[in-house]
Each structure stands twice: as structure tokens, then as C-alpha cells.
Amino acid sequence: MIPFNKPFLTGKETDYIKQAVESGKISGDGIFTKKCHQFFEKRYGFQKCLLTTSCTHALEMAAILLNIQPGDEVIMPSYTFVSTANAFVLRGANIVFCDSRYDHPGMNEDSIEDIITERTKAIVPVHYAGVACDMDKILAIAQKYDLFIVEDAAQAIESYYCDKNGKKRPLGSIGHMAAFSFHETKNIISGEGGMLVINDPQFNERAEIIREKGTNRSKFFRGEVDKYSWVDIGSSFLPSEIIAAFLYAQLECIDQIQKRRNEIWTTYWEALKEVEQSQMISRPFIPAYATNNAHMFYIVCQSGQLRDFLISKLKALQVLPVFHYLSLHKSEFYSKKNIQQELLYSDAYSDRLLRLPFFYELKIEDIRFICATISKSVNEYALITQNN
Amino acid sequence: MIPFNKPFLTGKETDYIKQAVESGKISGDGIFTKKCHQFFEKRYGFQKCLLTTSCTHALEMAAILLNIQPGDEVIMPSYTFVSTANAFVLRGANIVFCDSRYDHPGMNEDSIEDIITERTKAIVPVHYAGVACDMDKILAIAQKYDLFIVEDAAQAIESYYCDKNGKKRPLGSIGHMAAFSFHETKNIISGEGGMLVINDPQFNERAEIIREKGTNRSKFFRGEVDKYSWVDIGSSFLPSEIIAAFLYAQLECIDQIQKRRNEIWTTYWEALKEVEQSQMISRPFIPAYATNNAHMFYIVCQSGQLRDFLISKLKALQVLPVFHYLSLHKSEFYSKKNIQQELLYSDAYSDRLLRLPFFYELKIEDIRFICATISKSVNEYALITQNN
Numbered sequence: 001m002i003p004f005n006k007p008f009l010t011g012k013e014t015d016y017i018k019q020a021v022e023s024g025k026i027s028g029d030g031i032f033t034k035k036c037h038q039f040f041e042k043r044y045g046f047q048k049c050l051l052t053t054s055c056t057h058a059l060e061m062a063a064i065l066l067n068i069q070p071g072d073e074v075i076m077p078s079y080t081f082v083s084t085a086n087a088f089v090l091r092g093a094n095i096v097f098c099d100s101r102y103d104h105p106g107m108n109e110d111s112i113e114d115i116i117t118e119r120t121k122a123i124v125p126v127h128y129a130g131v132a133c134d135m136d137k138i139l140a141i142a143q144k145y146d147l148f149i150v151e152d153a154a155q156a157i158e159s160y161y162c163d164k165n166g167k168k169r170p171l172g173s174i175g176h177m178a179a180f181s182f183h184e185t186k187n188i189i190s191g192e193g194g195m196l197v198i199n200d201p202q203f204n205e206r207a208e209i210i211r212e213k214g215t216n217r218s219k220f221f222r223g224e225v226d227k228y229s230w231v232d233i234g235s236s237f238l239p240s241e242i243i244a245a246f247l248y249a250q251l252e253c254i255d256q257i258q259k260r261r262n263e264i265w266t267t268y269w270e271a272l273k274e275v276e277q278s279q280m281i282s283r284p285f286i287p288a289y290a291t292n293n294a295h296m297f298y299i300v301c302q303s304g305q306l307r308d309f310l311i312s313k314l315k316a317l318q319v320l321p322v323f324h325y326l327s328l329h330k331s332e333f334y335s336k337k338n339i340q341q342e343l344l345y346s347d348a349y350s351d352r353l354l355r356l357p358f359f360y361e362l363k364i365e366d367i368r369f370i371c372a373t374i375s376k377s378v379n380e381y382a383l384i385t386q387n388n
Numbered sequence: 389m390i391p392f393n394k395p396f397l398t399g400k401e402t403d404y405i406k407q408a409v410e411s412g413k414i415s416g417d418g419i420f421t422k423k424c425h426q427f428f429e430k431r432y433g434f435q436k437c438l439l440t441t442s443c444t445h446a447l448e449m450a451a452i453l454l455n456i457q458p459g460d461e462v463i464m465p466s467y468t469f470v471s472t473a474n475a476f477v478l479r480g481a482n483i484v485f486c487d488s489r490y491d492h493p494g495m496n497e498d499s500i501e502d503i504i505t506e507r508t509k510a511i512v513p514v515h516y517a518g519v520a521c522d523m524d525k526i527l528a529i530a531q532k533y534d535l536f537i538v539e540d541a542a543q544a545i546e547s548y549y550c551d552k553n554g555k556k557r558p559l560g561s562i563g564h565m566a567a568f569s570f571h572e573t574k575n576i577i578s579g580e581g582g583m584l585v586i587n588d589p590q591f592n593e594r595a596e597i598i599r600e601k602g603t604n605r606s607k608f609f610r611g612e613v614d615k616y617s618w619v620d621i622g623s624s625f626l627p628s629e630i631i632a633a634f635l636y637a638q639l640e641c642i643d644q645i646q647k648r649r650n651e652i653w654t655t656y657w658e659a660l661k662e663v664e665q666s667q668m669i670s671r672p673f674i675p676a677y678a679t680n681n682a683h684m685f686y687i688v689c690q691s692g693q694l695r696d697f698l699i700s701k702l703k704a705l706q707v708l709p710v711f712h713y714l715s716l717h718k719s720e721f722y723s724k725k726n727i728q729q730e731l732l733y734s735d736a737y738s739d740r741l742l743r744l745p746f747f748y749e750l751k752i753e754d755i756r757f758i759c760a761t762i763s764k765s766v767n768e769y770a771l772i773t774q775n776n
Contacts, residue, residue: 003412007409007413007414009409013409014402014405017401017402017630018402021395021397021401024391024394024395025395026395026577026578026579027571027573028579028580053441053442053445053624053627054624055624056601056624057441057623057624060623081601082601082617082618082622083601083623083624085618086601086618086621086623087623089621090478090621090623183415184413184415184628185415189414190414190630191415191416191628191630191631192415192416192624192626192627192628213469213471213474214470214474214721215470227714229714229719229721230470230473230474230714230719230722231719231720231721232721233474233477233478233721234474235445235448235471235474235478236441236443236445236580238580239441239580240572240578240580240581240631241579242405242579242630242634243579243628243630243631326615326617328618331617332617332618332619333602333618333619333620334618
């Protein structure tokens with residue numbers, strides 16, 4: 001069987017967990033959390049990093065920090081994970097969805113300006129598959145209308161945006177804030193886990209408070225106040241040191257992990273080149289301004305029927321691909337409260353995108369087998385549909 | 389040095405974490421999460437258990453499940469951890485605080501009825517130090533006014549309430565819902581972590597949805613729907629299997645852990661008997677209807693000055709006691725938005741309660757040393773104050 005995902009262990013995770021336990025501190029913000037923060041701040045130049053219990057929670061922190069109030073509008077793609085939206089809905093926001101690009105599942109940057117109103121407070125670009133949105137465009141719009149940008153960088157670790165001046169900017173370093181995920185399906189994992197990145201220092205102090213249950217406990221530990229107490233709303237967003245220790249073992253091997261994932265991605269890319277010429281499936285498009293962090297490999301099928309056909313063929317051979325997001329604007333929760341909308345490309349990706357197995361230990365011969373199965377099945381499907 | 393707390397390892401934690409990783413699933417709701425749920429449901433007869441990323445998050449889930457709306461009032465003690473309040477404040481609730489009992493830091497059950505209004509929606513009894521509130525009284529009030537009860541059982545694992553019919557009921561099984569903590573300072577730990585217990589099955593289905601980011605993913609995994617999608621508000625409340633594996637190793641040793649903690653508690657109790665006769669400090673009071681889960685040992689000093697004196701004396705000998713909650717009604721956050729209130733006993737416990745070091749590996753001779761230091765220091769303090 002070839003599963004869709006298999007968490008990869010670098011080998012040091014349990015050693016570091018033991019170290020954390022032996023240090024006498026396994027609640028949040030111990031030695032390993034600090035090491036992770038330092039790693040990210042140093043490697044990517046993020047102004048301030050705060051590990052969180054999930055990427056969902058990093059987004060919730062961002063919503064609280066932006067002081068989102070009932071009726072505020074937040075713009076994001078419909079083709080995204082539910083948490084991108086729910087984090088803001090929990091604060092009372094109205095979500096305004098924009099369509100995906102025709103060439104990529106990411107949001108269509110050119111459609112953002114049309115849906116801005118006086119109530120718009122923030123834009124949440126999602127770097128789908130770790131591929132950058134066109135941030136120069138989004139930055140210009142945000143500046144023009146005085147909006148905040150929260151990057152949903154859940155899938156975007158170790159990926160870059162090349163701006164109009166030719167500068168390579170790490171994803172997560174561009175918006176006012178950014179949220180990362182270390183869920184087991186990501187490049188770097190801790191089971192469940194996430195991180196809030198703050199690039200605008202005006203949010204630093206309150207972020208610490210909100211993450212510490214609305215108390216000034218971080219100040220207390222730094223000796224800046226003599227008691228800590230309730231000063232704001234907040235939640236418990238600190239992950240255990242057990243999680244941070246696990247994550248740090250992964251971060252130490254990020255180059256090794258990325259090297260391997262790039263090999264996997266390139267193998268898929270090459271092996272599916274020929275079948276793409278049939279125009280029945282297409283491989284991922286990566287704009288010139290974006291790098292590829294090899295987070296996932298997907299194909300876009302010509303139709304939903306073809307996708308279903310491929311899924312059944314692959315599953316019959318014990319290969320487990322997965323489709324992805326259902327457009328959020330068509331969800332039960334959203335559609336019953338909002339005006340019906342047509343977002344053609346978002347729906348197209350919902351119906352037709354297929355994610356292929358992708359994990360560190362995936363064998364090259366297995367990738368070839370998957371791609372050969374896809375090629376064969378596409379031809380088979382063409383024959384069946386021609387005959388009908 | 390004698391620290392205040394030291395996390396205890398049963399020895400199997402890292403083995404189980406390895407097993408979780410090898411199972412290919414370290415995100416939430418895997419094998420170990422299920423084992424933990426089953427453990428609690430079987431041992432305590434809880435109707436439904438859901439591990440969460442923290443006790444704070446279990447309380448937040450409860451607030452969402454109760455459909456708390458802006459302006460709803462929630463009654464709880466002022467002498468509690470900030471999350472008891474903030475979980476409901478995040479949903480817009482107004483918190484109405486009641487005082488502690490004269491004989492115990494828990495809420496004064498007889499003062500609850502006076503503060504009920506038409507907007508009251510729930511009562512949140514906090515079983516301080518794992519010692520039960522008088523639940524028969526609280527149940528009668530809740531029934532009379534049609535209110536929900538959410539037990540804050542953060543400290544209350546393996547503790548019981550003996551009701552008027554002589555039935556021993558596990559704490560956490562009495563209210564509509566209950567929240568437990570596995571923070572590293574608790575009897576059973578996972579670094580950060582918690583659990584929501586649902587005793588009223590009307591909340592079961594929505595609880596699963598809210599915990600899974602507002603999606604019906606649990607139904608999808610059970611094959612009850614063919615796709616999962618956005619159906620409600622929600623967050624990511626599932627802990628990683630890494631955390632659940634750690635927790636399960638602890639749960640397997642709960643009897644051993646409780647036996648040891650009871651020895652520690654009893655040693656403190658005996659060793660401080662004599663100095664209590666000075667009436668300058670008092671030992672914990674445990675009502676007849678409550679059991680003792682040996683979660684903590686505290687003393688209540690005759691004055692805040694005496695507490696400060698004891699802290700300084702103990703710290704000079706490298707012993708680290710801690711004081712506890714600042715009354716929430718006096719916090720910066722609450723007091724600037726609400727009418728000033730006098731809650732005498734809550735303030736008294738804030739000023740005068742002292743928690744002594746308490747952890748599995750604390751040596752009996754260290755306890756004797758701590759108690760001897762307290763006795764000596766109390767006498768010394770008496771002499772100083774008499775002379776003034």
C-alpha cells in the first residue's frame with residue numbers, strides 16, 4: 001500500500017523529548033520552544049515568532065490582534081482550509097471570498113479590489129501548495145485601502161516570493177502577520193502544531209499576552225512586573241515542550257528534508273510530462289515570482305469524472321491520493337447565511353484537483369508506478385469516453 | 389534546591405510516543421487518544437470524553453456548546469485561574485464573580501442565588517485543589533433557574549463528591565460538562581493538555597464538530613457522510629498523538645501516582661499539625677462530602693505579611709513555594725469594565741494562601757525540612773511581631 005502521507009522521523013525527536021522532560025519543564029515556552037523561535041527568526045528574518053498549538057490557533061491569534069469586530073470583513077480565497085475562515089468568524093467577521101487564479105489554486109489577486117468595502121479590515125492570502133501569491137499586488141492594494149495582511153503560510157515553510165525589485169522574500173515575512181502549520185502532513189511536523197509570525201512589532205506585546213491566557217505572564221518571567229494578572233482576552237496557545245522538542249529535531253534536518261522532497265517533486269514532474277500533453281491532466285503551475293518548497297504534488301484533471309476515475313484506479317492498486325478543499329463559499333455553514341456566489345476556478349479546483357502521495361520515505365519506484373498508473377488510466381479514460 | 393514542581397515520568401512515555409510515530413499517525417484522534425478516552429469513560433463513567441490541547445480549550449468548547457452570546461452572564465468564583473473566565477469572555481459573556489467559602493477557596497455555594505439574573509446562563513464551579521464544591525446545592529440552584537453547569541475540574545482528577553444520598557460521584561461527571569487539565573503541574577500530565585467531558589448527550593454531536601475546526605470530519609471518518617465540510621464555527625482542539633501517547637503512559641500509572649501523592653499530602657498534614665495550633669497558619673479544610681485527590685498542599689497564613697515572611701525564609705533555603713490566583717474581580721481587565729466588588733474571602737486567599745512544593749519525587753525528608761522551616765519561621769515571626 002502507498003499511503004497519502006507518512007510522518008517522517010529524523011531520529012532525534014524522542015531524545016529531545018527526553019531532554020525536555022529531564023529539564024523539569026514540559027509545559028510551554030521552555031528551552032525547545034525558544035530554540036525553535038530562534039531558528040525561524042534567524043533563518044527567515046521573521047521579526048518575532050511564537051509557536052502555537054496549531055496553525056488554526058495562530059490565525060485565531062491574528063484575528064484577535066487585528067481586533068476584528070462583528071461585521072468587519074476579511075477577504076480570502078474560497079479554496080482554502082476551513083480554519084482560514086473560522087479563525088475570523090469566531091471574532092464575528094464576515095468572510096468575503098475571492099476566486100482562485102485560472103492557472104493556480106491561489107487567490108486571484110486581480111479580483112481583490114472589486115470586493116473591498118468600507119468594512120474590509122484584512123486580506124488573508126493563502127500560499128497554496130507553498131507557492132507564493134503575487135504579494136506585490138496584494139501589498140499595493142493593502143496600502144491603498146489601509147488593510148492588514150495575514151499570510152496563511154500553513155504550507156509555505158522554506159518558500160519565497162521574488163518581488164518586483166528582484167528581492168527573494170521568505171513567505172511569512174511579508175504580511176503584518178503569518179501563520180504556519182506543523183501538522184503531520186506538512187514538510188516539517190510536530191503532529192499538531194503551528195506558529196504565529198509577527199512582522200509588525202506593534203503586535204508584539206499584545207501577542208504574548210493573548211497567547212498566555214490574557215495575562216502578562218511573559219513580562220513577569222522577564223522580571224518586568226512583580227505579579228502577573230488578567231489584562232486582556234486570550235487563550236492558551238502555547239504548545240507543550242514535548243511538541244517543541246519534536247519540532248526542533250525536525251528543524252535541524254530541514255535541508256535534508258527539503259532536498260528529498262524536491263527529488264520527489266521533480267520525479268513526479270518529469271514522470272507526468274508526457275501524459276500532460278494529452279491535455280487531460282495538467283501539472284502544477286509555478287509563477288516566475290514564486291519558488292517551490294515541494295510541499296505537495298497535485299494534478300488538475302480535465303473533469304471531475306476523470307478525477308474520480310483516477311482515484312478509483314489508484315485505490316484499486318492500494319495507492320491513496322486525496323482531493324482537497326470543497327469551496328468554502330458553497331459550504332453549508334456559509335451558503336445559508338450569505339448570498340450565493342459563483343467562483344468558477346475555486347469550484348474547478350474543488351472538483352478536479354488531485355493530490356498525490358507525498359512523504360519523505362516515498363520511494364522513487366513508487367512514484368514511477370503511480371505516474372504510470374495515471375498515464376495508463378488517462379488513456380483508458382480517453383478510450384472509454386471516445387467510445388461513448 | 390527543592391522546586392515547586394517537577395514533572396514525573398512513569399517510564400513508558402517515550403516508548404508510546406515512538407509507537408504513535410511508527411503507527412504513521414501523529415496528528416490528533418489516533419490510537420492513543422482513543423485509549424485515553426476509553427480509560428476515562430470506563431474509570432469514571434463519563435458519558436463522552438474529548439481530549440483537547442488544554443483545559444482552557446475545553447472550557448472554550450463548553451462556552452461555544454452552551455451557545456454563549458454577548459451579554460449572557462456566567463457565574464464563577466473570583467479565586468480561580470484566568471481561563472475559567474476568559475473562555476466565556478471570548479464568546480461575549482459577562483462574568484459575575486462570587487466569593488470563596490470562609491473555610492475553603494472554592495465558591496461559596498450559598499451566595500450563588502443572590503447573583504442570578506434573567507441573563508444568567510451558566511454556573512462554573514471550580515473544584516479548587518481537587519476538593520469538590522457542594523454540588524447538591526449547585527445542582528438545586530441550576531435546576532431551579534434552568535442553568536447549565538460546567539465543572540472546572542482542572543485540578544480534580546480522581547476526586548469525588550459524596551451526594552446527599554451517599555453516592556460517591558466522580559468530579560467531572562456531575563455538571564452538563566466538565567474541563568480537566570493535564571498541565572505539567574497536575575497529578576496526571578502531558579505538558580500542556582486537557583479534556584472536555586460531556587455528561588449531557590445533547591452536546592455530543594456538535595462537540596465533535598467544534599473540535600474539528602467546525603467540520604463534520606468525525607462523521608466522515610465513521611462513514612456517515614461521504615465528504616466533510618464546513619458546518620459550524622469551531623477551532624482545532626485536538627492534541628497531537630504525541631501528547632496523547634504521553635498522557636496514556638501516565639494514566640496507566642494513576643494508582644501508583646495517587647498512592648505516592650497521598651503519602652506526600654499526609655506527611656505535610658501531620659508535620660504541620662503542631663504549628664497550626666499557633667493559629668498563625670491553617671491547613672486545608674476538606675468538607676465531609678469531598679474526597680482528597682492530593683493535588684496540592686497549601687497553607688493559609690494569618691496575614692499576607694506572614695506569607696511574605698515564609699516565602700522569603702523558604703526561598704533563602706532554596707525551597708520554592710508559590711502563591712496562587714490574584715482575585716479576578718480585582719484584575720486590571722475586569723475592574724476597568726465592571727462595578728467594584730468586595731469579595732472578602734477571595735481576597736483573603738489571594739493574599740494569604742501559600743502552595744508548598746508538591747511532586748511525585750519529592751522526598752519525605754524534604755517535606756519534613758519544609759515543615760520544620762515553616763514552624764521555625766512562624767515562631768520567629770511571632771517573636772518579631774510581639775516585640776513590635
